[in-house]
Amino acid sequence: MDLNLRHKILNLDCPQVMGILNVTPDSFSDGGCFVTPDALQLQIEKMLQAGVAIIDVGGESTRPGAQQVGLAEELERVVPCIELIRRISDVPISIDTSKPEVMRAAIAAGADMINDVNALRAEGALKAAAELGVPVCLMHMQGEPKTMQQQPEYTDVIQQVLGFFVERIAACEAAGLARENIFLDPGFGFGKTVEHNFQMLKKLELFHSLGCPLLVGISRKSMLGAVTGKPVEQRLAGSLAAVVVAALQGAQVLRVHDVAETIDALRVVQATQMEER
């Protein structure tokens, strides 16, 4: 199965790594240390060197409890960053946003796909994505970033997330988006308890039932802190274990902070899965 991105074709038969590039001064894992152009370029080059498949550029902090970012500020953060990547590489770029104006500006600046934690539910987002005609990632979130971790409740988290996907895929198709351009993401940490998150990771395979490729973002998240007792800057080993669990269940794209380390872990998974062994 291949995915057509404007700057490259991505082979989804082996797990691909999406590197996180936060351009937010308050981003939780990186403490805003990528916001100067030099530091940003260094981080981009590091990911490229490691062999990243997609770079996910985000200028709006989606951290639980985070304040919303204004349109002008978000544009000022992400557009120069996308232009910078495009000057040095043809690596596929994803824009992490919920705002239709940012989607349009990012794609015009050279981005190739849309990653929306709001699953194109914002006013005008569905229309923008359909007109742009690029692949999209629909992520599940219960509630809103400000309050979603207050009391997440499900009777059956997997069935409810699947039900949400069914509804959003239908909305996307009605708006003219092609189904082969839709990634699904269960949204680890977005309106879920630690238990909900591990139920989803354990049965991740079930999310393949709708026929769309899966994108998983689990890197450094608090569910890993909950079982290792480690603060965010010491969650690499936990993150790699979680990525392996997801890859063994066929997750096609893994969204991570630590690109080089994740690629090594996935190479070991792939070597184990080679036909001739």
Ligand code: 7PM
């Ligand atoms: C706190 C909690 C800070 C979560 C930052 C985050 C995802 C995403 C994010 C994801 C997709 C992070 C997240 N998470 N997009 N954006 N899937 N598609 O770890 O899981 O960067 S923000």
